[in-house]
Amino acid sequence: xxxxxxxxxxxxxxxxxxxxxxxxxxxxxxxxxxxxxxxxxxxxxxxxxxxxxxxxxxxxxxxxxxxxxxxxxxxxxxxxxxxxxxxxxxxxxxxxxxxxxxxxxxxxxxxxxxxxxxxxxxxxxxxxxxxxxxxxxxxxxxxxxxxxxxxxxxxxxxxxxxxxxxxxxxxxxxxxxxxxxxxxxxxxxxxxxxxxxxxxxxxxxxxxxxxxxxxxxxxxxxxxxxxxxxxxxxxxxxxxxxxxxxxxxxxxxxxxxxxxxxxxxxxxxxxxxxxxxxxxxxxxxxxxxxxxxxxxxxxxxxxxxxxxxxxxxxxxxxxxxxxxxxxxxxxxxxxxxxxxxxxxxxxxxxxxxxxxxxxxxxxxxxxxxxxxxxxxxxxxxxxxxxxxxxxxxxxx
Amino acid sequence: xxxxxxxxxxxxxxxxxxxxxxxxxxxxxxxxxxxxxxxxxxxxxxxxxxxxxxxxxxxxxxxxxxxxxxxxxxxxxxxxxxxxxxxxxxxxxxxxxxxxxxxxxxxxxxxxxxxxxxxxxxxxxxxxxxxxxxxxxxxxxxxxxxxxxxxxxxxxxxxxxxxxxxxxxxxxxxxxxxxxxxxxxxxxxxxxxxxxxxxxxxxxxxxxxxxxxxxxxxxxxxxxxxxxxxxxxxxxxxxxxxxxxxxxxxxxxxxxxxxxxxxxxxxxxxxxxxxxxxxxxxxxxxxxxxxxxxxxxxxxxxxxxxxxxxxxxxxxxxxxxxxxxxxxxxxxxxxxxxxxxxxxxxxxxxxxxxxxxxxxxxxxxxxxxxxxxxxxxxxxxxxxxxxxxxxxxxxxxxxxxxxxxxxxxxxxxxxxxxxxxxxxxxxxxxxxxxxxxxxxxxxxxxxxxxxxxxxxxxxxxxxxxxxxxxxxxxxxxxxxxxxxxxxxxxxxxxxxxx
Numbered sequence: 086x087x088x089x090x091x092x093x094x095x096x097x098x099x100x101x102x103x104x105x106x107x108x109x110x111x112x113x114x115x116x117x118x119x120x121x122x123x124x125x126x127x128x129x130x131x132x133x134x135x136x137x138x139x140x141x142x143x144x145x146x147x148x149x150x151x152x153x154x155x156x157x158x159x160x161x162x163x164x165x166x167x168x169x170x171x172x173x174x175x176x177x178x179x180x181x182x183x184x185x186x187x188x189x190x191x192x193x194x195x196x197x198x199x200x201x202x203x204x205x206x207x208x209x210x211x212x213x214x215x216x217x218x219x220x221x222x223x224x225x226x227x228x229x230x231x232x233x234x235x236x237x238x239x240x241x242x243x244x245x246x247x248x249x250x251x252x253x254x255x256x257x258x259x260x261x262x263x264x265x266x267x268x269x270x271x272x273x274x275x276x277x278x279x280x281x282x283x284x285x286x287x288x289x290x291x292x293x294x295x296x297x298x299x300x301x302x303x304x305x306x307x308x309x310x311x312x313x314x315x316x317x318x319x320x321x322x323x324x325x326x327x328x329x330x331x332x333x334x335x336x337x338x339x340x341x342x343x344x345x346x347x348x349x350x351x352x353x354x355x356x357x358x359x360x361x362x363x364x365x366x367x368x369x370x371x372x373x374x375x376x377x378x379x380x381x382x383x384x385x386x387x388x389x390x391x392x393x394x395x396x397x398x399x400x401x402x403x404x405x406x407x408x409x410x411x412x413x414x415x416x417x418x419x420x421x422x423x424x425x426x427x428x429x430x431x432x433x434x435x436x437x438x439x440x441x442x443x444x445x446x447x448x449x450x451x452x453x454x455x456x457x458x459x460x461x462x463x464x465x466x467x468x469x470x471x472x473x474x475x476x477x478x479x480x481x
Numbered sequence: 482x483x484x485x486x487x488x489x490x491x492x493x494x495x496x497x498x499x500x501x502x503x504x505x506x507x508x509x510x511x512x513x514x515x516x517x518x519x520x521x522x523x524x525x526x527x528x529x530x531x532x533x534x535x536x537x538x539x540x541x542x543x544x545x546x547x548x549x550x551x552x553x554x555x556x557x558x559x560x561x562x563x564x565x566x567x568x569x570x571x572x573x574x575x576x577x578x579x580x581x582x583x584x585x586x587x588x589x590x591x592x593x594x595x596x597x598x599x600x601x602x603x604x605x606x607x608x609x610x611x612x613x614x615x616x617x618x619x620x621x622x623x624x625x626x627x628x629x630x631x632x633x634x635x636x637x638x639x640x641x642x643x644x645x646x647x648x649x650x651x652x653x654x655x656x657x658x659x660x661x662x663x664x665x666x667x668x669x670x671x672x673x674x675x676x677x678x679x680x681x682x683x684x685x686x687x688x689x690x691x692x693x694x695x696x697x698x699x700x701x702x703x704x705x706x707x708x709x710x711x712x713x714x715x716x717x718x719x720x721x722x723x724x725x726x727x728x729x730x731x732x733x734x735x736x737x738x739x740x741x742x743x744x745x746x747x748x749x750x751x752x753x754x755x756x757x758x759x760x761x762x763x764x765x766x767x768x769x770x771x772x773x774x775x776x777x778x779x780x781x782x783x784x785x786x787x788x789x790x791x792x793x794x795x796x797x798x799x800x801x802x803x804x805x806x807x808x809x810x811x812x813x814x815x816x817x818x819x820x821x822x823x824x825x826x827x828x829x830x831x832x833x834x835x836x837x838x839x840x841x842x843x844x845x846x847x848x849x850x851x852x853x854x855x856x857x858x859x860x861x862x863x864x865x866x867x868x869x870x871x872x873x874x875x876x877x878x879x880x881x882x883x884x885x886x887x888x889x890x891x892x893x894x895x896x897x898x899x900x901x902x903x904x905x906x907x908x909x910x911x912x913x914x915x916x917x918x919x920x921x922x923x924x925x926x927x928x929x930x931x932x933x934x935x936x937x938x939x940x941x942x943x944x945x946x947x948x949x950x951x952x953x954x955x956x957x958x959x960x961x962x963x964x965x966x967x968x969x970x971x972x973x974x975x976x977x978x979x
Contacts, residue, residue, distance in 0.1 A: 427687035429939030
């Protein structure tokens with residue numbers, strides 16, 4: 086078959102997105118419009134501008150900050166100079182003077198710490214053995230899972246020694262992880278609860294839907310100042326309540342875990358509406374026929390929610406949790422305003438640590454911390470996408 | 482030194498009228514001299530310092546034809562914003578108001594214009610009226626004038642004259658006495674509102690000003706032989722922060738928290754000032770700002786109830802050879818007063834206006850003239866008497882016997898004498914301690930030291946761990962920047978030849 090006859094056949098079938106040579110189809114049938122209808126031209130016209138923008142705004146800064154992370158920036162007459170120092174900045178962070186700042190101080194695991202570590206490690210081991218036995222995995226995937234599993238074991242050990250260890254304290258990396266996971270979990274549970282509530286036939290349903298969204302509209306700095314006032318037992322708006330409760334000599338922000346709790350509470354307050362609005366949309370868009378059938382069959386509301394409603398929400402939940410998790414890793418406004426990272430370094434996140442280094446014009450360290458965060462977020466994101474999102478989609 | 486936000490908005494119009502009236506009458510550059518010239522000024526988000534700059538910008542524009550744009554950043558961001566601007570060659574700002582310790586970074590890299598000739602030929606600045614410390618040490622780098630002082634800074638100890646006076650208690654001369662007095666009044670109602678108050682209020686929040694206040698304690702344990710000896714490093718740039726003197730200062734810092742508000746380690750500068758002026762504290766450590774804020778009828782409950790003394794001292798001081806504390810005697814403490822070594826700390830050193838060397842000549846001239854206009858004694862002598870300006874005394878004419886401005890501002894003569902006397906005692910003390918002014922001073926004190934002290938207060942580090950961490954970090958910074966370079970800068974900052 087000649088190409089001309091093939092093109093004619095394809096043309097007669099209407100719009101074609103794939104085929105032996107769709108480009109030539111256009112050339113033959115619409116020579117007058119060839120310039121504008123040419124998919125190659127369209128591809129160049131629409132793709133390259135976007136690609137250039139991405140290159141300028143994302144890739145170039147990424148490369149520039151990598152260069153900074155491997156360099157020392159110093160001031161010289163009339164400008165500055167960048168000296169390549171290899172991995173020195175990373176060495177300082179993980180092996181040098183900043184090691185305990187980033188990784189924390191390891192203590193002796195408490196009983197709970199040992200239980201968390203051993204229990205978690207056992208679960209990971211079981212999961213890994215099952216994966217190997219399933220023989221459905223390629224060698225590269227197996228290596229990836231082995232490395233991922235090893236990192237998770239290290240993470241569990243870090244939790245056991247710094248968070249749950251006697252005499253230990255978490256560094257900025259662990260504090261960031263605590264913020265990210267606790268904040269995401271709590272916002273999801275609260276957002277889901279509120280979404281379910283506002284789908285019930287209650288009075289003032291619309292009013293509450295709007296009210297629940299308000300925290301999301303407020304800038305994080307504003308939220309931080311608000312919680313700073315609320316936690317001020319001396320002169321805040323709820324000082325009389327603190328005094329009535331006999332807590333005028335107590336401050337939540339003076340204790341390391343109290344201050345972290347304050348950051349988490351304010352973060353949850355701010356971000357619950359995000360979960361709420363997405364889950365509300367998912368709840369309202371679900372197919373109700375199955376639930377109605379289950380109701381007719383006499384299933385309890387709890388059982389319907391667990392066995393029908395929740396599975397229907399899983400794809401949306403998996404996605405929204407990933408978005409929130411990535412966002413949560415970058416937390417800076419709240420600890421910066423609420424506590425300045427204190428007391429000590431108790432509430433300092435990786436982003437705040439990077440910002441403090443930048444503020445001191447230590448650009449190399451600042452970039453190295455930022456890259457560390459990038460690696461952590463990427464690994465968590467890939468792991469989440471691999472193990473959670475893929476499975477949740479296969480469940481539906 | 483003033484960084485926090487203040488509730489002085491009600492005072493602004495009156496101050497503008499008073500200062501404006503005198504300002505207009507003062508010497509001004511000829512009209513139209515800077516037509517078409519734009520000077521972008523960067524400062525921190527006041528009102529302190531920013532308020533007088535904005536007020537005088539209007540006058541200066543009308544008088545000269547120049548356009549003055551004021552850009553404000555939070556204090557914690559100002560250093561990096563200004564430095565990044567000049568280091569990258571962006572040069573958005575032609576005039577930068579900088580803390581004295583930062584000036585070394587700008588001057589050593591050639592970002593700060595040499596103002597020596599301009600000042601020598603400018604009667605407007607009244608250079609000889611600026612106190613020698615601010616004129617010859619703070620304003621200069623490597624023998625050249627690189628900043629126009631617009632503020633003078635010392636930390637002082639404030640006390641409640643009504644409370645202590647009623648009990649016949651003298652203000653503290655040593656840190657031990659400070660703690661004893663703080664303990665005595667802690668938990669007592671000091672302002673008559675029926676709520677227990679505090680013995681001492683000191684801003685110790687991280688990323689705040691606590692490090693400057695702390696170094697005012699440290700200096701009295703470390704520096705004994707006069708200003709040229711220095712507080713922070715030995716001759717070979719070995720940090721003097723891992724010894725019994727530092728340990729004693731840290732002990733004082735932590736113990737004083739027992740008599741302070743529960744959130745003292747998260748108490749920012751303005752919060753500390755508000756606590757004292759609302760009558761909730763018997764003692765406080767701060768710059769000159771608390772003194773002028775205490776006379777504000779809109780916010781102060783302690784008008785004419787505040788006295789000030791130079792920073793207390795210690796009867797035990799550092800033996801630099803052994804790292805141990807030893808009792809003061811005539812040999813090791815030649816400047817001691819009644820056996821107590823005082824080393825009043827010129828914390829921060831005041832705000833200086835630095836002209837960008839990259840600006841063209843005419844713009845540099847306009848930028849300098851604007852700074853000189855602000856600093857002119859006709860204006861600044863009134864500004865220093867008002868807390869909203871954030872300016873503390875730095876000129877001879879602001880001290881002396883001329884109390885008229887201070888009394889007009891609301892001080893009683895006794896309160897003004899106490900306030901100015903404490904500053905004068907500090908400035909006249911031959912053992913006055915100079916703030917750290919070497920390359921990247923900000924990283925030594927506001928980052929590394931701030932973090933170590935904060936971790937110690939929070940219980941994350943023991944005293945020994947905090948000192949070791951800080952010692953290692955300072956050594957690392959010095960090695961990274963260059964030990965010889967830093968040694969030369971340190972010696973220059975102390976005004977000594979080594």
